[in-house]
Amino acid sequence: MPNKIQLEHILFLDIETVPEKCSFDQLDDTTQELWAHKSQYQRKEEFTAEEYYDRAGIWAEFGKIICISVGYFTFQGKDRSFRLTTFHGEETTLLQEFKTLLNDHFNHTKNILCAHNGKEFDFPYIARRMIIHGISLPNKLDLFGKKPWEIPHIDTMELWKFGDYKHYTSLKLMAHVLGIPSPKEDIDGSMVKAIYYEKNDLKRIVTYCELDVLTTAQVYLRLRNEPLLKDDEVKKVAK
Known part of the structure; x- marks a missing residue:
């Protein structure tokens, strides 16, 4: 059960992704063909492969990570705080920085990763993106040979399923039904590609990603029946 894990041992995270190229016509012929084949089932006859390319960011083979936001609890006596930071920029660099965080601060057996x-x-x-870039996997992401109960991952959506594996609940809906105040987001996931490639506004995307990390932590607190974070308990820290 969630209550058996100490909050300070958990790293909460969220990623934002976009298609690896701005547009379909920037792909080489082989990649275009592979994308058409990969997306055929989802788009059926409703969209061409080019029209569907806006959604390529959800596949690691055709997308890239533009930011990874993380949050973690710290305690001083009875006082708690939740610290947020984001790795962003060139993908290889942000992946290396995230790996360093895991290896240096969240590499103990007691440490867990949590995301919705x-x-x-x-x-x-x-x-997958680490492997594509030739980055060896940190222990917390290397699942080879691990038994299900040895995998150091918590999924708030999975916790909400209670064994109902066909049930999908968005983070926004889950937060709403649990009475968690909605963060003041001015974008949603469908807008990330345009904001990144057309408006070149990564800062806006980072803010959105960090709010999702905070909401995930709040959802986890509600699942533990613990008090929600207050505004003065949330701290933004430089990486």
Whole structure:
């Protein structure tokens, strides 16, 4: 159960991704063909491969990570705080920086990674992009040979399923039904590509990503039946 894990041992995270290229016509012929084949089932006859390329960011083979936001609890006596920071910029660099964080501060057996839908998206996406860039996997993402109960990952969506594996609940919906105040987001996931490639506003995306990390932590607190974080307990720190 969630209450058995000490909060300071958990690293909460979220990633934002975009297609690896700004537009379909920037892909080489082989990649265009592979994208058409990969996306065929999802787009069916409704969209051409080019029209569907805006959604390429959800596949690690055709997308890239533009930021990884993380949050963690610290305690001083009875006082707690939740610290937020973000790795962003060139993908290879941010992945290396994130790996260093894991290796230096969250590499103990007691440490756990937590994300909403993380087991289906964030954790494997990060691992695949690391492999693509020739970065060896940190222990917390290397699942080879691990038994299910040895995998150091928490997924708030999985916790909410209670064994119902066909049930999907968005982070926004889960926060709403649990009475968690909605963060003042001015974008949603469908807007990230345009904001990144057309408006060149990575800072806005980072803010959105950090708010999702905070919301994930709040959801986890509610699942533990613990008090939500107050505004003065949330601290933004430089990486």
